[in-house]
Amino acid sequence: MPRGFAVQFLRRKGFLTGMWVVLELLRRNKPFMPWLLASFAVLLSLGSALAGGARASAWAEFREARVRLLLIEPAPGDTVIRGGIVIRPMPDYKTYWRNPGDSGVPPMFDFAGSKGASDFEVRFPMPARFDDGAGGQAWGYKTDVILPFSAKKTGNGPLSISLKLDFAVCGTICIPLAANLSLAGGHLVGSDVINAIDRAEARVPRSLSPAEFAARVRVERRDAGDSPVFTLEIRHDAELEDFAVFAESRGYLHIKAPVQAAPGRHQVVLKGQRPPGDDKRFGPVRFTFGSNKEPYEGVLDLDGNDTSP
Numbered sequence: 001m002p003r004g005f006a007v008q009f010l011r012r013k014g015f016l017t018g019m020w021v022v023l024e025l026l027r028r029n030k031p032f033m034p035w036l037l038a039s040f041a042v043l044l045s046l047g048s049a050l051a052g053g054a055r056a057s058a059w060a061e062f063r064e065a066r067v068r069l070l071l072i073e074p075a076p077g078d079t080v081i082r083g084g085i086v087i088r089p090m091p092d093y094k095t096y097w098r099n100p101g102d103s104g105v106p107p108m109f110d111f112a113g114s115k116g117a118s119d120f121e122v123r124f125p126m127p128a129r130f131d132d133g134a135g136g137q138a139w140g141y142k143t144d145v146i147l148p149f150s151a152k153k154t155g156n157g158p159l160s161i162s163l164k165l166d167f168a169v170c171g172t173i174c175i176p177l178a179a180n181l182s183l184a185g186g187h188l189v190g191s192d193v194i195n196a197i198d199r200a201e202a203r204v205p206r207s208l209s210p211a212e213f214a215a216r217v218r219v220e221r222r223d224a225g226d227s228p229v230f231t232l233e234i235r236h237d238a239e240l241e242d243f244a245v246f247a248e249s250r251g252y253l254h255i256k257a258p259v260q261a262a263p264g265r266h267q268v269v270l271k272g273q274r275p276p277g278d279d280k281r282f283g284p285v286r287f288t289f290g291s292n293k294e295p296y297e298g299v300l301d302l303d304g305n306d307t308s309p
Contacts, residue, residue: 054193060179064169065089069161069183070146070193074153081117081153084146084197085109085165085181093169094142097127099248102136105168105176107147113162113182117151125203126288126295129244133172137255139246140170146200160184205288205295213298217287221302226280230270230302237264238291249302250283251275272302 057069070084087095087107096104111120124147132138153159161183168176208216220231230253236243240260245268247253252273261267274280281303288297 053191054189054197055183056187056189056193057181057183060181062169062177062179063090064093064171064175065095065167065177067165067167067179067181069163069181070189070197071159071161071183072194072197074159079153081151081159082148082197083150083161083183084148084200085122085163086144086146087141087167088144089141089169093171094130094138094140095145095167095169096138096140097246098124099139099246100168101129101132101139101246103132103134104138104140104170104174107165107167109149110164110166111151111162113164114151114160115162116153116155116157116159117161118154119152120149121151122147122149123201123204125200126205126244126290126292127246129246132170138170146196148197148201148204158184203292203295205290205297208296208298210298213296213300216296217289217298217300219300219302221304226274228272228274228302230272232268232270232287233261234258234266234268234289235264236266236290236294236296238266238294240266242291242293244289244291246288247285248288249285250281253282253285 053073055071055073059066059068066086066088068086070086072082074081089095096106098106100106109120109122111117114120125141125145127139128142129137129139130142151161161181163179163181165179165181166176167179168174216235218233220233222229222231232245234245240258243258243266245255245258245266247255247270252275254271254273256269256271258266258268272282274282283303284299285302286297286299288295290296
């Protein structure tokens with residue numbers, strides 16, 4: 001059993017479960033005893049290294065929210081580091097997605113002080129829509145959220161993650177906050193944290209290829225000068241109450257509430273406002289759509305003359 005495979009197996013199934021599987025195989029497959037005994041030895045050697053599983057920084061406390069860093073312990077030979085940024089708004093507060101919608105402030109991340117890691121990438125789980133208090137719609141998270149991140153492990157020295165996090169929460173008004181988080185040692189946390197990061201990663205929308213996107217999304221365009229209207233028909237199996245659409249563009253796109261056109265088909269109307277200046281193009285529009293269980297994203301050209309992507 002290769003060591004890397006064993007590490008991933010134990011992380012996903014848990015150490016005790018992994019040991020039980022090998023013991024069962026030993027009992028049922030005596031002809032393969034030498035290979036299974038070798039696998040058993042590998043699992044034993046990894047047991048102490050994986051006992052903690054993950055580490056967490058101290059909480060940074062605010063009246064409106066709490067934040068901290070999580071890190072899954074990299075195994076020997078791992079080249080990719082996985083972790084998460086926990087933002088826990090207090091009751092009646094919300095925080096924002098990478099695009100806050102009609103109002104709000106997106107979070108900003110500065111990992112410059114980290115050691116032993118580079119090329120950080122923070123990803124965003126599927127957001128929700130909520131009233132921004134000024135007649136518009138904000139996009140973000142009403143409850144706890146883990147923003148999963150990955151990074152490239154560099155060198156063989158100690159690993160230290162440092163993050164300057166600028167973010168905002170919203171109650172009746174929008175409140176900007178800043179936290180300095182670090183995780184050099186941190187305290188051990190249980191495997192439930194690894195499971196929570198796995199769940200957050202599963203909620204990150206899957207990027208669709210142009211062909212996959214075209215198979216799911218059809219657009220009809222009505223040109224009305226500076227205020228065009230677009231109708232999207234989207235194939236997705238989510239129930240209407242679980243389905244949402246978000247659009248990121250150079251121009252402004254007001255997204256009306258989705259309606260169900262047929263089983264497995266949702267219809268969304270977008271009312272556009274072209275960007276100011278000489279270039280009136282919306283540019284490549286990134287659409288995020290679906291549900292928490294099945295989120296997707298893809299790019300659509302709303303400036304073209306044809307009626308399909």
